[in-house]
Amino acid sequence: MGPPRRAVYGRGVLSPRLAAMVDALPLAPGMRVLEIGCGPGAAARAVAVRVDPGHVLAIDRSATAVRQATAAGATEIAAGRLRVRRVAVEELALEPGEGPYDLAFAVRVGVLDGRHPALEQRALARIAAALRAGGRLVVDGREVPLPRG
Numbered sequence: 484m485g486p487p488r489r490a491v492y493g494r495g496v497l498s499p500r501l502a503a504m505v506d507a508l509p510l511a512p513g514m515r516v517l518e519i520g521c522g523p524g525a526a527a528r529a530v531a532v533r534v535d536p537g538h539v540l541a542i543d544r545s546a547t548a549v550r551q552a553t554a555a556g557a558t559e560i561a562a563g564r565l566r567v568r569r570v571a572v573e574e575l576a577l578e579p580g581e582g583p584y585d586l587a588f589a590v591r592v593g594v595l596d597g598r599h600p601a602l603e604q605r606a607l608a609r610i611a612a613a614l615r616a617g618g619r620l621v622v623d624g625r626e627v628p629l630p631r632g
């Protein structure tokens with residue numbers, strides 16, 4: 484028995500933890516996906532490969548994370564499969580001309596872990612507004628109901 488295998492998706496490797504999260508997402512080619520709190524962007528890159536010719540927007544409030552995700556995702560960004568944006572999810576808004584997303588997901592992002600209910604409600608409202616009607620949110624592998632307005 485060796486160490487856990489790391490899944491390979493396109494360029495780079497994904498930890499077993501993130502690979503399990505990506506495997507559990509209801510992905511299909513052509514989907515538009517929003518990742519919240521992407522960190523260095525490993526999951527976002529893996530999802531971009533899975534949904535090709537779709538698109539992934541990876542957001543993070545940290546400039547360092549955005550810099551790392553942008554550098555590591557250079558190939559996917561150049562191919563038009565991935566964008567990285569610095570924004571806190573509770574401030575997220577679609578840009579002019581930006582289409583809504585089919586699916587949003589987050590892995591280990593504090594604002595969505597239930598400890599800060601007021602902030603979490605703000606974040607959920609922003610996520611719902613960025614998704615198409617019927618769009619879904621998956622947090623740490625579980626689907627989370629969204630406010631509908």
Ligand SMILES: C[S@@+](CC[C@H](N)C(=O)[O-])C[C@H]1O[C@@H](n2cnc3c(N)ncnc32)[C@H](O)[C@@H]1O
Binds near residue numbers: 594
């Ligand atoms: C523990 S890391 C997880 C990174 C990646 N999802 C993973 O599982 O490897 C949490 C990330 O979420 C980001 N983050 C935390 N709160 C956020 C918020 N309100 N809006 C956007 N990003 C946030 C942090 O900057 C950090 O990069």
